Amino acid sequence: MSASTTPRPVPATAAGAAPADTQDAPRYLGSAQGNWFARVGWRHLVAWAAIAFSVFPILFVVSAALNPLGQLSSTTLMPNAFSLENFAKLLSTTEFARWFLNSIVIATVAGFLSMFISALAAFAFSRYRFKGRRAGLMFLLLVQMFPQFLAMVAIYIMFTRITQLYPQIGFNTWWGLIILYMGGALGVNTWLMKGFFDTIPKDLDESAKVDGATHTQIFFGIILPLVAPILAVTGLLSFIGTINEIIMANVFLTKSESKTLAIGLYGLIAGERNNNFGIFAAGTLLTAIPTVALFFALQKYIVGGLTAGAVKG
Amino acid sequence: MADVVFDRVNKVYENGFHAVKDLSLDIADGEFLVLVGPSGCGKSTALRMVAGLEDVSSGEMRIGGRVVNTVPSKDRDIAMVFQSYALYPHMTVADNIGYGLRIRKTPKAEIDRLVREAAAKLDLTEYLDRRPKQLSGGQRQRVAMGRAIVRRPQVFLMDEPLSNLDAKLRGQMRTEIAQIQQDLGTTTIYVTHDQVEAMTMGDRIALMKKGVLQQIAEPQHMYENPDNIFVAGFIGSPPMNMAAARLDRDGDTYSVQLGEQTLRLSPEALAAHPRLAEYVGRDVVIGIRSEDMEDSRVKGGEGLRATANLVEALGSELMVYFTLDARAADTEDIKLLEKDHGDRAAKSLVSGGVRWVASFAPRARTRPGDAIMVTVDTARMHFFDPETSLAIRA
Numbered sequence: 001m002s003a004s005t006t007p008r009p010v011p012a013t014a015a016g017a018a019p020a021d022t023q024d025a026p027r028y029l030g031s032a033q034g035n036w037f038a039r040v041g042w043r044h045l046v047a048w049a050a051i052a053f054s055v056f057p058i059l060f061v062v063s064a065a066l067n068p069l070g071q072l073s074s075t076t077l078m079p080n081a082f083s084l085e086n087f088a089k090l091l092s093t094t095e096f097a098r099w100f101l102n103s104i105v106i107a108t109v110a111g112f113l114s115m116f117i118s119a120l121a122a123f124a125f126s127r128y129r130f131k132g133r134r135a136g137l138m139f140l141l142l143v144q145m146f147p148q149f150l151a152m153v154a155i156y157i158m159f160t161r162i163t164q165l166y167p168q169i170g171f172n173t174w175w176g177l178i179i180l181y182m183g184g185a186l187g188v189n190t191w192l193m194k195g196f197f198d199t200i201p202k203d204l205d206e207s208a209k210v211d212g213a214t215h216t217q218i219f220f221g222i223i224l225p226l227v228a229p230i231l232a233v234t235g236l237l238s239f240i241g242t243i244n245e246i247i248m249a250n251v252f253l254t255k256s257e258s259k260t261l262a263i264g265l266y267g268l269i270a271g272e273r274n275n276n277f278g279i280f281a282a283g284t285l286l287t288a289i290p291t292v293a294l295f296f297a298l299q300k301y302i303v304g305g306l307t308a309g310a311v312k313g
Numbered sequence: 314m315a316d317v318v319f320d321r322v323n324k325v326y327e328n329g330f331h332a333v334k335d336l337s338l339d340i341a342d343g344e345f346l347v348l349v350g351p352s353g354c355g356k357s358t359a360l361r362m363v364a365g366l367e368d369v370s371s372g373e374m375r376i377g378g379r380v381v382n383t384v385p386s387k388d389r390d391i392a393m394v395f396q397s398y399a400l401y402p403h404m405t406v407a408d409n410i411g412y413g414l415r416i417r418k419t420p421k422a423e424i425d426r427l428v429r430e431a432a433a434k435l436d437l438t439e440y441l442d443r444r445p446k447q448l449s450g451g452q453r454q455r456v457a458m459g460r461a462i463v464r465r466p467q468v469f470l471m472d473e474p475l476s477n478l479d480a481k482l483r484g485q486m487r488t489e490i491a492q493i494q495q496d497l498g499t500t501t502i503y504v505t506h507d508q509v510e511a512m513t514m515g516d517r518i519a520l521m522k523k524g525v526l527q528q529i530a531e532p533q534h535m536y537e538n539p540d541n542i543f544v545a546g547f548i549g550s551p552p553m554n555m556a557a558a559r560l561d562r563d564g565d566t567y568s569v570q571l572g573e574q575t576l577r578l579s580p581e582a583l584a585a586h587p588r589l590a591e592y593v594g595r596d597v598v599i600g601i602r603s604e605d606m607e608d609s610r611v612k613g614g615e616g617l618r619a620t621a622n623l624v625e626a627l628g629s630e631l632m633v634y635f636t637l638d639a640r641a642a643d644t645e646d647i648k649l650l651e652k653d654h655g656d657r658a659a660k661s662l663v664s665g666g667v668r669w670v671a672s673f674a675p676r677a678r679t680r681p682g683d684a685i686m687v688t689v690d691t692a693r694m695h696f697f698d699p700e701t702s703l704a705i706r707a
Contacts, residue, residue: 206366207399210470211413211460212387225403 064281072277086282096283098257099264103243104290106174106260110181111238115231118186122193123219127205137194144187149247155180156251172258177249181242189234196230197223232301240291261287315377315390315467315500316342317363322372324358324524332358334524335372343498345491347515349505351547351653355524356504357472363502364393364470377467387416392461393470396477398453400445400460406432407441410459417464431463434493451482462493469494469501475510487514508548512536520544522649542646542702545600545695551632552654553600554669555647557640557699562593569599572638572666574617581692588705589696597705598642600695603632603670608677609686616688621679622668631673635685636666646702 056077064075068083090096124130125137159180163170170176200223208218224231246262253259259267265283269275295302317340324333333355340346348356361367362374365386374381381389392413400409407428408415414424432438435455445453454474461469474490475483491514494501505511511518512532519529520543528540532548539545545553558569558576567578567589583589589597609616617637625632641647671687673679696705 201397201399203395203397203399204401206364207393207395207460208401208412208416209366209386210364210391210393211464212416213412214387217416222401 061281061284064277065285067278069278075277086276086278087286089276090279090282090286094264094268094279094283095256095259096264096286099259099261100286102174102258103261103287106177106181107239107242107290109174110178110185110242111235113178114182114185114189114238115235117182118189118193118234119224119227119231120219121186121190122197123223125190125194126197127202137191140187140190144191148184152248152251155248159252171252172255177252177260180248180252181238181245184248185234185238185241189238192234193227193230196227200226229301229303232298236294236298236302239294243287243291314342314498316340316344316375317468317500317502318373318375319359320373320375322359322362322374323370324355324362324367325370332524333362336521336524336526338519338526338529340500340502342500345494345501345503345514345516347503347505347511347518348521349508349511349518349547350521350527351649352506353523354521356506356521358524359521360393360470360472360502360504363389363468364391365389389468390466391468391470392464392466393472394457394461394474396473398445398457398474398477400453400456402445405442405444406437406448406456406459409445409456410437410463413460413464427463428459431459434462435459450478451486454478454482454486458490458493462497462499465497465499467500469499469503471501471503473505474503476505476507483510490514509550512548518548520547522646538704538706539600539695540704542598542600542642542644542697543649545697545704546646546650547653549602551603551670552650553602553695554606554667554671555598555600555642556637556667556669557596557642558599560589560592560595560597560696562590567593569597571599571617572640574638576617576689576691577615578691578694582694585692586696586705592696592698592705596699598644598697598699598702600697601669601689602693603672605690605693606669606671606673607688607690608633608671608673608679609688611674611677612688614688616686619669619685619687621681621683621685624679624681626675628675631675631677631679632670633673633677633679633685634668634670635687637669638666641667642699644699644702 059077060075063077063079064072065086066079066082066084067075068081068085069075125133159170159176162176167173168175169179204222204226205218208222213221243260244262245260246266249260249263250266253263256264261283265280265287268280268283269277317338319336319338322333322336323331325331336355336359338346348359350356358367362369363376365381365384369382376389376391401412404412410431411424411428414427419427428441429438432441435458437452437455437459440448440452440456445456448456454477457474461471471490475486478486487510490503503510503514511520515532517529518532518535520527520535522543528535528544530538535544536548539548539553542555546555556571558571561568561570561575567583568575569578578589619635619637621633621635623634625634679685697703698705
């Protein structure tokens with residue numbers, strides 16, 4: 001935007017020579033003579049509208065969390081009372097801490113594992129030519145087109161059996177859910193990463209190969225550092241997807257102490273009446289912390305990761 | 314140090330493309346061999362087979378007497394410089410150069426010493442902490458060289474290492490690479506499509522066309538004695554002038570009929586090409602280098618009449634482009650050469666003749682549009698069989 005508002009220098013000859021041609025006369029965009037609003041101003045309006053749109057709910061939740069009455073009807077956009085009572089109640093009357101731990105562990109492990117396994121798969125799909133490569137890629141894409149809860153019945157039956165045989169990875173366990181989430185995210189992550197891997201010149205692999213590196217050394221030493229942005233993006237997407245997931249978790253987790261945040265918090269307001277929205281709001285605010293923290297930590301990679309693949313750079 | 318031997322090596326890709334056909338090469342220990350040819354001639358494939366980046370379909374590849382057909386790259390003790398340099402973007406220059414040593418678990422102090430030594434040789438010492446992104450093209454090229462020399466491998470493989478540089482840097486790096494190779498005495502295989510690099514750098518040149526080795530010889534020998542039309546047209550700048558002509562004989566005198574004009578061949582020319590007698594009354598392809606022609610006012614003697622189209626005064630010589638009223642040689646090789654060099658394509662498009670270029674002495678003072686008489690040193694002419702494309706010699 002700044003480039004278009006910078007006045008262009010007037011060619012030295014234009015001033016003295018032939019009568020000024022209106023077409024060649026420099027236009028000072030964004031100045032008093034230009035139509036500032038048509039050019040630039042409307043963008044500010046859009047931006048403010050977008051900001052209001054996204055800030056409004058957050059503000060409301062903050063206000064609700066601080067409202068000791070715990071009723072939505074008495075909650076205003078701007079907090080009219082300040083109390084941490086809801087937070088205290090949340091921690092004392094529910095198993096929030098436990099849910100929080102469950103969510104963090106499941107989301108972190110599932111996010112990391114799915115990122116790592118996808119990276120391995122993407123490396124193979126991007127670098128090697130083998131029988132079934134095309135078919136494999138197509139299959140991954142195809143599987144991705146069906147929503148995961150389509151398989152819910154099958155998964156439920158499978159895990160009923162697994163729970164009987166191996167209760168450590170069955171219902172109400174971390175590992176059961178981790179395995180489930182990992183499988184769900186593998187396809188899309190592999191495709192996303194393969195596209196990114198393809199932009200890394202094969203010369204680098206070959207050069208390392210001639211330098212004496214093994215496949216493993218090439219993968220960890222050369223390729224992984226260069227695909228950090230896409231790792232950050234897929235890791236983050238898996239993390240967010242997992243921490244917010246409710247359908248599968250609802251089927252899987254029945255015991256209170258094994259619930260994740262999404263299930264646990266939903267339970268707080270699932271009743272017919274007497275729902276304490278204050279506590280719920282406090283819980284959602286706390287839930288947002290890990291996601292936001294992760295976002296900030298990975299911010300510099302994410303910008304590169306989301307745009308990369310589109311334009312080689 | 315080691316020699317490299319290609320013994321009837323073939324490369325056939327899965328899609329059936331036969332990239333290298335029956336290549337037999339014997340590269341001596343410490344030799345600088347340049348593999349040259351137009352794009353798609355199989356030269357890079359040949360190099361990549363030495364590197365172990367491509368499988369050998371059939372035949373035997375030996376490095377230092379050891380058959381390496383199935384030996385992985387890392388165990389071949391070779392180093393390769395890529396056209397793109399293939400520097401690791403996330404590592405500093407020092408880490409880039411030392412990567413191969415680190416992989417081989419060389420002690421840290423030793424790596425440091427070797428990297429500094431290589432960097433000093435290449436004037437990179439002050440850039441050791443930088444990343445490739447912060448370097449200029451020439452510096453990146455040096456880092457790529459450094460990565461190759463630091464390990465003291467048995468063989469250097471270079472795949473068009475200079476083609477990403479501008480002309481001035483290319484000339485400079487050309488001599489530097491040749492110098493480094495000479496200092497280290499490491500066997501080197503250098504792939505290029507640039508015949509100037511081939512002429513100036515190599516101990517020997519191997520010229521390939523469509524996967525087939527055309528000729529292997531020392532640069533000057535190849536320049537003076539090309540085995541076929543393709544070699545003649547590829548090596549040398551400006552390229553050799555060629556035309557189709559009929560060979561006639563009148564008693565003991567041989568002559569070639571170029572369009573309407575007759576060019577008598579000197580006895581030396583006959584002595585140098587005794588097999589010419591077999592071609593009397595037939596078409597041959599004649600070739601003559603620009604420096605073997607002179608303005609008749611400078612040198613005297615009879616010659617070919619033509620009109621100068623364009624004159625480039627280079628100070629030491631005049632490059633005179635003229636159209637000769639003759640038939641263009643129309644063989645497969647010529648077409649291939651024309652495709653390879655866009656500028657050569659223009660040659661055949663000139664209607665009613667072939668476009669030649671001669672190098673005159675500056676005192677000829679030829680100007681565009683002048684009618685000129687070109688004296689040809691027929692003893693230095695080349696004759697080729699239009700059917701087989703081979704040189705007609707002894």
